[in-house]
Amino acid sequence: MSKNISDFNQYLSFFWFIFFSLFFCSFMLFASFFLGGKSVSRYKNTPFESGIVAVGDTCLRFSIKFYLIAMFFVIFDVEALYLYAWSVTIVESGWTGFIEATFFIFFIFLSLFYLIRVKALNWVSS
Incomplete structure (x- = not known):
C-alpha cells in the first residue's frame, strides 16, 4: 500500500512541476505582451531595422x-x-572508460587524418 502512495506522490509531484512550468511560461508571455512597449511608425514593418531601403x-x-x-x-x-x-x-569509469576513451580519441585522429588526406580541409581548390 505504501508503494502505491509513494508512486502516486511522485506522479503528483511531476504533474505539479509540469503545471507550474507551463503556467509560469504562459504568465511571462502574457505579462510581456501587456506590459511591453508598443511603437507605431511608418517604417516599423520594413525588413531592415533602420528603415533604409536595400x-x-x-x-x-x-x-x-x-x-x-x-x-x-x-x-x-x-x-x-x-x-x-x-x-x-574518469574515477567512476575506471580502466574500462580509459580504454574506451583512448579508442574514441584514436578514431577522432583517424578521421582527422582522413580529412587531411582527401584534402577536405583545403580552402583553395586545386
Missing part, C-alpha cells in the same frame, strides 16, 4: 567549402564535449 542584391553566394568547414567544426566540437563528460567521470 541597395543591390542581398542574395550572397558562399562556397561549399565554408559549409564543410562549419560541419567539421561542429562534429569535432561535439566530440570534445564527449571527452569533457568522460574527464568528469
Whole structure:
C-alpha cells in the first residue's frame, strides 16, 4: 500500500512541476505582451531595422567549402564535449572508460587524418 502512495506522490509531484512550468511560461508571455512597449511608425514593418531601403542584391553566394568547414567544426566540437563528460567521470569509469576513451580519441585522429588526406580541409581548390 505504501508503494502505491509513494508512486502516486511522485506522479503528483511531476504533474505539479509540469503545471507550474507551463503556467509560469504562459504568465511571462502574457505579462510581456501587456506590459511591453508598443511603437507605431511608418517604417516599423520594413525588413531592415533602420528603415533604409536595400541597395543591390542581398542574395550572397558562399562556397561549399565554408559549409564543410562549419560541419567539421561542429562534429569535432561535439566530440570534445564527449571527452569533457568522460574527464568528469574518469574515477567512476575506471580502466574500462580509459580504454574506451583512448579508442574514441584514436578514431577522432583517424578521421582527422582522413580529412587531411582527401584534402577536405583545403580552402583553395586545386
